[in-house]
Amino acid sequence: MxxxxxxxxxxxxxxxxxxxxxxxxxxxxxxxxxxxxxxxxxxxxxxxxxxxxxxxxxxxxxxxxxxxxxxxxxKRVKNRLHLDLVSGAAEAEIGRLAGLGATVLARHEDHWVLADPEGNEFCLFPTAS
The missing domain is CATH 3.30.720 (Signal recognition particle alu RNA binding heterodimer, srp9/1)
Structure with a gap:
């Protein structure tokens, strides 16, 4: 396997x-x-x-x-595969990731979609702390 x-x-x-x-x-x-x-x-x-x-x-x-x-x-189009991250302090983590060079692309009801400095999308989900 x-x-x-x-x-x-x-x-x-x-x-x-x-x-x-x-x-x-x-x-x-x-x-x-x-x-x-x-x-x-x-x-x-x-x-x-x-x-x-x-x-x-x-x-x-x-x-x-x-x-x-x-x-x-x-990079020309949306990723066919992306990483999902979790954080117990999602709002603060969004700010930290943006400070590292990430861009917030969208806010959904249960998560955010971001892009790394190269434009590769990834998601951030909140977790209970």
Whole structure:
């Protein structure tokens, strides 16, 4: 039986998108770059982490990893798959996410639809605190 391992986000600026999701999600951070990884990037002609075409965002505990991957084409239509987030303080979380670069696209009766800095939609649902 298969299990979810990674979620891949296509984007124009992987490092920026990775930093957004690392800050947006509790317990996630951009994977550190060690000397071996920096050498690997340089060998491929990549100046450093800011230009890395695939940036990993790791959970500190369980859960899927996020890969932010460079693609040449811009986002044109609504995502066919999106993330649903929950927060016990949804109104405050909307403000925090907007401060990180998210855009509120719509408010529905039971949730908000937002977009990350690349325009990828995601939803935020309130939970009982």
């Amino acid at each position: 298969a299990r979810l391992h990674d979620i891949v986000i296509d984007c124009a600026h992987p490092a920026v998108t990775a930093r957004f999701w690392a800050a947006a999600l509790d317990g996630y951070s951009v994977a550190p770059y060690d000397d071996a990884e920096l050498a690997r990037l340089r060998a491929q002609g990549i100046a450093g982490p800011e230009d890395d075409p695939t940036v990993l965002v790791e959970p500190s505990g369980g859960g899927p990893r996020l890969w932010c991957q460079l693609v040449p084409e811009p």
